Amino acid sequence: MGYDAMAHDASSPAARDAKKRRGNRSAKLKQSKLDVRREQWLSQVKDGKEVKTLVSPAAAAGANSGSPILASPHPPLPRRGAEIRARGGELLDYKEDSVGASQDVCSSDLESPMHSPVSCIPPVGCLPQHHCSGNGGSQSLSGDSSAWSSSRSVSDADDEDTGGSPENDDDDDGVLDDWEAVADALSLGDNHNHQDSGPAATPAVPASCPEPANATTGPEPIKSRTSAWSPDDVFRPQSLPSLSKHASFPASMGNCWTSMGIGYAQKGILLLPISCPICYEDLDPTDSSFLPCPCGFHLCLFCHKRILEADGRCPGCRKQYNSAPSGGGTTGNEQETGNLCLSRSYSVGPRY
């Protein structure tokens, strides 16, 4: 089963999302700069598929430059949620016009500037070059998780090429072994593979090009190439750092979550959760900004009043609260209390 089933699951709710997204695309464009950029990129990809307009090299470069952003270890939350939806949308589109779409993708990949004639090698025998793709991808993406994600496409390609049927569970172990091999190869860190990354990035796609029956699994490499591992992915390697998992939020939360989170954060900064050291009750904003003594000792207004009624000394420094006005009409009273306390403390003073 594996990712094939996941692709089916993702595609059905994603179909609605994709339609919705087309409806309010203009609204989404306003959300943020990054959102705008990725929307442009997505629309370019779609135009390339549906209307079959020419995909310019610049657009293809944009697609290539877009993938490192998506595969960064700490993707901003809203974009990640949108990205998953977008992925579903891609899947759907691929289903709708399977042959043409995949061919178009092939052509767009062929037009990428990093591309070289080597990509025409038949995909069946190019397993070592898949590993090269892992290397090249990781260097261009410059990140641990991105390295994994780029080599993920390799595993998918391996599944298609060697096993033929993606449901074959026996392939999984082999894939994992390949992972270790890829990781070993990564540690070597050879730079010259960077030039080979162009050809290596594509062979997964030509594998599905001639077979329209494989249309559902065809877009899989694209999907995995444009994003990092999703936290619930069955094929997610155990060795991946859990950091990316923590950074990722449920996609359903969407943008409102971040706005809420920011709201809470701002609230937390503004409203320091300090309680009154005298009565242990929480300080409200009025109390927090109330500084009756130059020593900076915070306390709530109730306790301050209570102290003024008694000896009128600051609990923090034990000095007399000076009769500086802290309120409007009650200034006179407080002053009077302060004077009374002063005289009392003076009378007591010589004893010590």
Place this chain on the structure above:
Amino acid sequence: MVDVSRVQKELTECNRDREVSGVSIALHDGSTISHLTGTIAGPLGTPYEGGTFLIDIRLPGGYPFEPPKMQFITKVWHPNISSQSGAICLDILKDQWSPALTLKTALLSLQALLSAPAPDDPQDAVVAQQYLRDYSTFSATARYWTEAFAKSTSTGMEEKVQKLVEMGFPEDMVRSVLKSVNGDENMALEKLCSG
């Protein structure tokens, strides 16, 4: 009226790290929160080392704006603590009290007082004189009082009872006399001999 919520929070907070701080507070009896019993460990490197000292704490109605009333239940030989009543001479329990202080900080101050006596401002003049004139005797006495009163007295008491019974006094009388002199073996012997 005592600020019940503050006292409850203080109790929780103080007992949270009792192992580290060496001080703890418990309700004296379950009925009222204004009568507590504090426990402090004798500070290391002093004659009070190894002892556990109980302190009677009574919270006035104005607490925390008024200082808690504290006195030692356990007998202590210290210049600033009455050897008779356990009354404490400490400024923060009197005029230097601040509502920003807590029961825990007060108990910690008592612990600090045990390790740093102030004989110039004594509560017990006899002890203060001894401290100033003959520190070694003071130290020995204080250590003896710690052994006698501030350590788990159950086993020590049995030994004393056995000792006095061996001298030929009836056991029940020995026990009652020992109890009346707070476990002081010599005083008990004196009393038994005179009585």
